[in-house]
Amino acid sequence: MLRKEDWIMIKALHERGVYQRDIAEQLGVHPKTVSRVLKRERTPARKRVKRATKLDPYQASSIAC
Numbered sequence: 001m002l003r004k005e006d007w008i009m010i011k012a013l014h015e016r017g018v019y020q021r022d023i024a025e026q027l028g029v030h031p032k033t034v035s036r037v038l039k040r041e042r043t044p045a046r047k048r049v050k051r052a053t054k055l056d057p058y059q060a061s062s063i064a065c
Contacts, residue, residue, distance in 0.1 A: 002029070002037070010037045 006027055013023045020038070024031040 002033070004043050007037055007043045010034055014038055 006029075009027065010023055013026070014020070014034075020034045021031050024034045027034075
């Protein structure tokens with residue numbers, strides 16, 4: 001998975017005129033990954049998922065008391 005810094009680096013190198021294959025080689029990713037990054041407008045937002053824990057049933061009952 002690419003970090004935000006990688007996205008910025010890919011965009012910056014592309015604006016300087018560096019070939020996509022050279023960018024991919026420099027960052028150690030596939031050239032197709034570089035082309036996908038360049039097609040996107042911005043970095044994808046991470047979706048945070050609230051996971052249930054084993055303590056959730058007990059915490060809910062302690063609030064009601």
